[in-house]
Amino acid sequence: MFQLFRSKFYTALALLLVVLTGGTLGYRLISGYDWIDALYMTVITVTTVGFREVHPTDTVTKLFTIVLIILSVFIFAYSISVITEYILSRSTFQNIKFRKMKKQLEQMQGHIIICGFGRNGQQAAAKLKAYRRPFVVIEQDEELIDRHAEDIIFVHGDANEDEVLLEAGIERAKSLITALPNDSDNLFVVLSSRQLNKDLSIISRAANESTVAKLRLAGADKTIMPDKIGGDHMASLVVLPDLVEFLDQLSIDGENSINLEEIAIDDLSDQFANCSIRDLDIRQKSGCTVIGYKSPSGEYIINPEADTKLMPHTKIVVLGRPEQINKLNKIIFKS
Numbered sequence: 001m002f003q004l005f006r007s008k009f010y011t012a013l014a015l016l017l018v019v020l021t022g023g024t025l026g027y028r029l030i031s032g033y034d035w036i037d038a039l040y041m042t043v044i045t046v047t048t049v050g051f052r053e054v055h056p057t058d059t060v061t062k063l064f065t066i067v068l069i070i071l072s073v074f075i076f077a078y079s080i081s082v083i084t085e086y087i088l089s090r091s092t093f094q095n096i097k098f099r100k101m102k103k104q105l106e107q108m109q110g111h112i113i114i115c116g117f118g119r120n121g122q123q124a125a126a127k128l129k130a131y132r133r134p135f136v137v138i139e140q141d142e143e144l145i146d147r148h149a150e151d152i153i154f155v156h157g158d159a160n161e162d163e164v165l166l167e168a169g170i171e172r173a174k175s176l177i178t179a180l181p182n183d184s185d186n187l188f189v190v191l192s193s194r195q196l197n198k199d200l201s202i203i204s205r206a207a208n209e210s211t212v213a214k215l216r217l218a219g220a221d222k223t224i225m226p227d228k229i230g231g232d233h234m235a236s237l238v239v240l241p242d243l244v245e246f247l248d249q250l251s252i253d254g255e256n257s258i259n260l261e262e263i264a265i266d267d268l269s270d271q272f273a274n275c276s277i278r279d280l281d282i283r284q285k286s287g288c289t290v291i292g293y294k295s296p297s298g299e300y301i302i303n304p305e306a307d308t309k310l311m312p313h314t315k316i317v318v319l320g321r322p323e324q325i326n327k328l329n330k331i332i333f334k335s
Contacts, residue, residue, distance in 0.1 A: 012079035019046055019075050023068050031061045041065075046072035101153050105167075108134055110174040115159035115189050117144055120179035120205055120226055125152060136168050160188050165196055175201040183211040187218055194219030250319070261288075261325050262317050265310045268332065278306040282318060286328035292317030 023042030027033045033041060033055065041053065045068050057065070111134040114121050121137065128135045129151075137152055138159040139145055145154045157164035159180065170176065170193060178189040186204045193202055204220040206212050212223045236244045250259045265272065272280065282288050293304035294315040301308070310316065318328065 008082045012082040015075045016079050019068075019072050023072075026064050026068065027061070030064050031055070031057070042068070045069055046076065048073075101149075104153055105136055105155070105169055108136065108169050109172050111135055111169065111172070113138065113165070113168050113170060113173050113176045115176065115178040115186075116180040117141070117148070117154075118179060118181060121177075124177050124179060138164055138168055160185060160192065162192055162196065165189075165192060170196050170200065173197065173200060175203065177203045177205075179205045181207075183207050183215075187211065187214055190215055190218040190220045258322060258325050260317065260319055261328070262315050263332065265314045265316070266312055272310065275310055276306065277304060277308050277310065277316065280310070280332070282328060282332070285331050286320065287324040288318040288320035288328045290316050291319045 020039075020042055023046060024035070024038045027038035027041045028035060031038075031041075037055070045065055048069070112128060114124050114128075114135055114137045117125070117137050117139040121139075125135065125137060135153075136155060138155045138157060140156070140158055142156065145156060148154075155164060155168045157167070159165065159178065176189075176193050178186045178193075180186050180189065183206055186206065190202055190204050193200055202220045203222045203224065204215045206215055206223045206225050207227070209225070209228075212225070215223050233244070277290050277293070280290075282290055291303060293301040293308055294317075295301065296311055296313045304316075318325070320328065
C-alpha cells in the first residue's frame with residue numbers, strides 16, 4: 001500500500017514538472033518571451049499569486065494563459081492532496097512499523113542480537129532466517145534499515161551504547177553476534193554485553209590477529225576472522241580441491257536442505273539417558289551417520305566409537321541427506 005502512495009507521489013511531481021515545462025515553452029514560443037520571463041509568467045500563473053504580466057499580452061497569450069490556469073488548478077489541487085497524503089502516510093507507516101517492531105521485540109526470549117548489518121551481518125541474518133531463529137539487528141544506517149525493514153526487526157542506534165543493547169533485549173537474549181567493521185567497536189560491544197548478560201554467548205568479528213586475544217579477554221566466546229577464513233578456503237581449493245568441493249556440498253543453509261545436524265542429548269527423552277551411540281541405532285533407523293561427539297568438557301571427538309556413552313550436556317553431530325536428517329528428527333524427538 002505504501003508503494004502505491006509512493007507511485008502517486010512521483011506521478012504528482014511529474015505532472016507539476018510537465019505544467020512548468022509546458023508553460024515556459026508556451027510563453028517562449030507563443031509570446032516570444034525570454035526564458036526567465038517565460039518561467040516567471042508560468043510560475044505566477046500556475047500559483048495564481050496575481051502579479052502583473054512582464055509584458056502587455058495579446059489575444060493568443062491571454063487564451064494560452066487561460067488554458068494554463070485551468071490545467072494548473074486541477075493539477076496543483078491533485079498534487080497537493082497526493083503529496084500531503086504521501087507525507088502523512090509515510091509518517092503513519094513508520095509509526096505503525098515502529099510499534100510493530102517494538103511489540104515483537106518485547107515478546108522475544110532467547111533470541112540472537114546482530115550488531116551491524118554490513119556484509120557479515122547480512123550473511124548472519126540470512127543464515128538465522130533460513131533456520132527460523134528469532135533475531136534482531138542493531139544498525140545506525142536508516143537507509144539500510146528502510147530497505148530491509150519489511151522482514152527483519154531492527155533497533156536503530158549505536159551498539160556501543162548500553163541503552164541500545166537493552167532496547168534490543170540483551171538481558172533476555174541467548175546469543176550476540178557483533179559484526180562491526182572496526183575491532184575497537186567490537187571490543188567495546190563485547191565488554192558492554194558481557195556486563196549486561198553474564199550468560200550470553202558472544203561471537204565477535206575480528207579483522208586483526210592481535211585483537212583476537214583482547215576480544216576473548218573482554219568476554220567473547222568465539223572470534224571469527226572472515227579474511228583469514230576466506231584465504232584458507234582459497235588455498236585449500238588449490239591443495240585439496242576435490243575434498244573442499246565435497247565439503248562445500250554439505251549444506252547447512254536451511255532446515256529443508258541440511259546435510260549436517262547437531263543433537264543435544266539433553267533434548268532427548270529420558271529413555272536415551274546414559275545410553276551409547278550404538279543404542280541410539282541412528283544408522284539403522286534413519287540412514288544418518290554419527291560423525292562427531294562433544295563431551296561435557298567441550299572436547300570434540302571425530303568419528304566416535306559406537307560404545308561412546310551419551311552423557312548429559314553433550315552433543316552428537318550426524319551426517320545424512322536432507323530426507324534422512326528430517327526422518328531422524330521425526331523419529332528421535334518423537335520417541
